[in-house]
Amino acid sequence: MKTELNLTCCEPVGAGVLDEASAVELAGLFKVLADPARLRLLSMVASVGTGEMCACDLVEPSGRSQPTVSHHMSVLVDAGLVTREKRGKWAWYRLVPERLTFLRDVLTL
């Protein structure tokens, strides 16, 4: 599906009225955060000491099935919030801090 999220859009919400196109794009990004499972997965990747997290260590603590976790991680990757690198049998995820910063900036007045 891969909705190809744009990185360039969107003034802060207090900077003027959002046009429909930007609103759709931004809403799509917030939609990614609008799920408990994804928020938990994101926080796991964000707070791991080594900077990267193996998919194998996400399934059990998340309390979701393996296919569900895989699905959510794909959504996070497509949204640009994390990167996935496959090494051997394992998939390693890293946070993309700039993407969080971008979202923070949108919520500025």
Next chain:
Amino acid sequence: MKTELNLTCCEPVGAGVLDEASAVELAGLFKVLADPARLRLLSMVASVGTGEMCACDLVEPSGRSQPTVSHHMSVLVDAGLVTREKRGKWAWYRLVPERLTFLRDVLTL
């Protein structure tokens, strides 16, 4: 419906793994922002010069029907992002900046 959103929860996402309850609560808040119509309505209220905005001035520019706008504004009010004050026949909305700040802080590492 009024999901009674809590104001007290949630460390920054990078501060540790979110527990399920906090994740549900936070996701509920992001869900409010995960809709183009609501984002536009919020940006209209956020960027009005006088600080308050009449519901009557939201319907036509939002491109949605009056019931739909009323619905979305209720969602924004319930989420604590705006306040509603009824004066006479009109409903006036004001941004709650602290609520946006709260969300910004959650996205901090």
Next chain:
DNA sequence: CCAATAGATCGATGATTGTCAATATGATTT
């Protein structure tokens, strides 16, 4: 090669939700 393992994809399903037309509520005006 073969078995085992990690992860991705597919298909189905139940729940949620954005939307509007119709109607209700409540305030103002004549």
Next chain:
DNA sequence: AAATCATATTGACAATCATCGATCTATTGG
């Protein structure tokens, strides 16, 4: 009190999506 106006509520429907079991793909080790 009747008519009008702004907004809220209700009911219904289509679309989206989180979830899981089953299966597929790819990599490793024997």
